[in-house]
Amino acid sequence: MFRIDLNCDLGESFGAYKIGMDEEVLPYITSANVACGFHAADPVTMEETVKLAAQAHAAVGAHPGFPDLMGFGRRALNASPAEIKAYVMYQVGALAAFCKAEGITMQHVKPHGAMYNMAGKNYALARAICEGIYEVDDSLILLALSGSRMLEAAEDVGLRAAREVFADRAYEEDGSLVARTKQGAMITDEEEAVRRVVRMVKEGAVESVTGKDIPIRADSVCVHGDGEKAVAFVRKIRAALLAEGVEIVPLSRLAAESRA
Numbered sequence: 548m549f550r551i552d553l554n555c556d557l558g559e560s561f562g563a564y565k566i567g568m569d570e571e572v573l574p575y576i577t578s579a580n581v582a583c584g585f586h587a588a589d590p591v592t593m594e595e596t597v598k599l600a601a602q603a604h605a606a607v608g609a610h611p612g613f614p615d616l617m618g619f620g621r622r623a624l625n626a627s628p629a630e631i632k633a634y635v636m637y638q639v640g641a642l643a644a645f646c647k648a649e650g651i652t653m654q655h656v657k658p659h660g661a662m663y664n665m666a667g668k669n670y671a672l673a674r675a676i677c678e679g680i681y682e683v684d685d686s687l688i689l690l691a692l693s694g695s696r697m698l699e700a701a702e703d704v705g706l707r708a709a710r711e712v713f714a715d716r717a718y719e720e721d722g723s724l725v726a727r728t729k730q731g732a733m734i735t736d737e738e739e740a741v742r743r744v745v746r747m748v749k750e751g752a753v754e755s756v757t758g759k760d761i762p763i764r765a766d767s768v769c770v771h772g773d774g775e776k777a778v779a780f781v782r783k784i785r786a787a788l789l790a791e792g793v794e795i796v797p798l799s800r801l802a803a804e805s806r807a
Contacts, residue, residue: 549793550801551748552709552767553785554578554657554690556610558596559587559619568777569596573603575781577797578767580657580690583638586612586620590641597645606797607646608690611638612659620660621727628675631662635679643684654799655709656680657690658697667695667723677704688798693763694722709766709798712747714740714784717756722763725756737780741787744768748793766801 557573558581559566566587573579579600582588588596600607611634612620626634639656646653658666658676666673673691677700680687685706691697693710701708715734717725725732734740747753747765755761770781788795 549748549791550796551765551788551793552577552798552801553770553781553788553795554580554608554711554767554798555770555781556580556582556657556659557600558582558592558610560592561587561589561616569599571778572770572781573599573605575778575785576605576770577795578608578654578690579603579605580608580610580655580659581642582610582612582659583642585614585634585638586616586618586659593642594645594648597642597649597651601649601651606654606799607642607651608653608655608657608688608798609639609642610657610659611635612662615661620662623661623665628671631666631672632675632679634662635676636683639680639683639687653684653687654797655688655690657711663692663697664724666697666700667692670696670700673697673700674704677701677706681706690767690798692722692724693765709801710764711767711769712744712753712763712765713769714744714780715771718753718761718763720755720757720759720761722761729756731756735776737776737783740780741783744784745787745791745793748788749791767798 553576557569613624673696689701689708
């Protein structure tokens, strides 16, 4: 039996600026990554998003990023491991307050944007993120790019971790994501995205941007909620996985089963 979590980055609106289709996407996912105010969101948006996720029975996780609202957290910041650890602790703690107020337990942490990509290759940054999460709440699950150094760091720190793959992003041969500035970085065809996801989940492989197949392991599939076709993407991917006999479950269940 194949099992997979479906996650989406949510709560990325800010003040009067609306980003994403959170309410429309939530019924189709099992885990919600909620922005924590550094790369996107504000306290009111965080509170509203946690409430929406709880109502939709989607598990909630923190989505910390660099303090870069103008760049949406996608610009590399020359921050030390100590600074990044503090950024993560601050944001995880902030979202934890809203989860506590709503009476739910935070499930996971998924770094955002440049922080996520940099830590995928830089062990010192990856370890700083893992230590920050662990010291706030050692029961949390790190959601990290499949094959990245964040998974290595999580094991060293003693933090549970899950491997993430992307429905709408192209891969380099080394397993990293193709930079958004490069041609072909985004998968825009819905049917192609569906085929790639099913193959990653059931066959453990994906075609890289060069055409070479690379191995990949998937615990969770990220389906972005801010694209023009976001709802159609999420709905079709979920339906295709269920049709293929894949059970869709939250990360906490996958983690519990892995310990059994």
